[in-house]
Amino acid sequence: MATKAYDKSFREEVYQNVDSGEDVKLCMQCGVCGITCPLRDEMTHGPRQLWSLIRAGKRDEVMNSPDIMLCTSCYSCKVRCPRGVKVIDVMHGLAHYALEQGIVPRKETSKFGKAFWDSIYKTGRVDETEVPMRYTMMAGPIHGIFNMLEMMDIGRALLSHKRMKFKIGPGLPPSKKIKGMKGLKKMLNKAKAMSPGKEG
């Protein structure tokens, strides 16, 4: 029987560039992570299969797997992993690395992340009216309006309980900036530069 050698280059790429990427080596393929995950029914692969794909050199499948952006950081898998693999760190590490490579494994998460960080970079806070507005509008204005209409009841309830400020649209009126915006930006930029794969 003819055998085919695995492509080792991708796993090396992951070990070197992805946060806690070397933890993948620890995995013994027991399958507990995939069953522990509360989003298991939404996941295509789950962590165990992703680790297996990394070892098998399946770059495209891993980097485009929406699972790496579905992880909600509940930490159940990391707590239960019998080998102590930092599952969440690797999942987020993979997502981060994919974005750096210009791959978007899951559009919705990536857009929400952009809206979230935009708000922090602009005002120093996560504005709970602004972020969802910007997020829904990213799919285009018509889609955005339909989406917002769908959420109207929740919005009303939040307004009546003073859990949300009223806005006509994104930036109307603009959110208040925090004091020391300059210092925060400096910190964020430094953190960004220190992220794995950038240096060390």
Add this chain to the structure above:
Amino acid sequence: MGQSILVVGGGMSGVSAALEAAEAGYDVVLVEKNPYLGGRVAQLHQYFPKLCPPYCGLEINFKRIKSNPRIKLYTMSEVTGIEGEPGNYKVTINQLPRYVNERCTACGKCADAVEATIPSSFDYGLGQIKAAYLPHELAYPYRYVIDPSIVETEDGAKAKEACPYDAVVLDDAPKETIEEAGAIVWAAGWSPYDASKVEYYNFNSSPDIITNVQMERLAAAGGPTGGKIVKLSNGEAPKKVAFIQCAGSRDVNHLPFCSTICCLASLKQATYVREQLKDAEVTIYFIDIRAMDRNEDFYTKVKADEKISFVKSKIGLIEPGENGVLVLNGENTTTGERFKAEHDLVVLATGMQPNTDLSKIPADMVYDEYGFVQNAEGIFGAGTVRRPGEVHVSVQDGTSAALKAIQVVAGR
């Protein structure tokens, strides 16, 4: 002959060490915590891979002990202190009262008279026994025990009154004794890992989730069901039995090591089920089946049974289903499919925790990261306090420890 060898633990390795040293001509003090000898081996239904009863070998050993005047036996006793150095130890032994003296003939009249019951520790808590009891039907020493809970009650008085041989001693008290020894063999054995610590298996949620050691008692003729494998929830025969391997083993959150025997134990217990229940289906959920050396043949034999299937998956959750059924959630790592499988009896293959991890030797000893003990100059570990293993390894290890102990005391 000069100095004695003190052996702690009357299980397979301790008994082997004691006998080998005594039969080589050395005086031996054997200290056992339980009221009987034989340890965990006495609780097994069958050995793997031969599927023969462990008691036939134990009885031969007990006969050797009985006929050897060099062995001094303490039961219901624990070593609480060790002082001195190799060649000159003073060992403190604490003995709990049995409330029954050597006049006992094991007639059982005390048990008939007593009404109170206690959980059977010999059956790992699966059944209730009378509070005046023979530890098990082939116990050595063959003598009853009265549980301290009834000593000061009416039941205690009834037991004393019922005894025709004046063997019940209600004012029996704990005794502290100091024994001198030149060398010590520590063979305190192991405990099954506490299954309730693996919280996602919900061990305490159903009587139909049991451990592998409990399964031995369920299959044993002297066990709580007379050897019938049943669901403890309703007494019915199970139809779909699951074995979950590595339940708390090879896991950094629990026992990080492989106990080496649980795979074989489950393969063996699968044969118990198939022997008794012709229609029952058995599924063994595993990470890897570790059947070493000659045991590989046993694995092959069990695999050939078409009603025993193997699924490569560590079960991640046991949840209750309808009508008391248990639903096992896992990911089949061969096919990649996530599944929910229904079973009516689940056996958790828990591993061996060394007793030296749970309670340390009262001397300056070195342990590894898991609590297994390393040999010191005059104190030698034997059996499962040194590493997990099967019975014949314990016998060999006991013999080896006896030789090391003899080397310390010889010529002194």
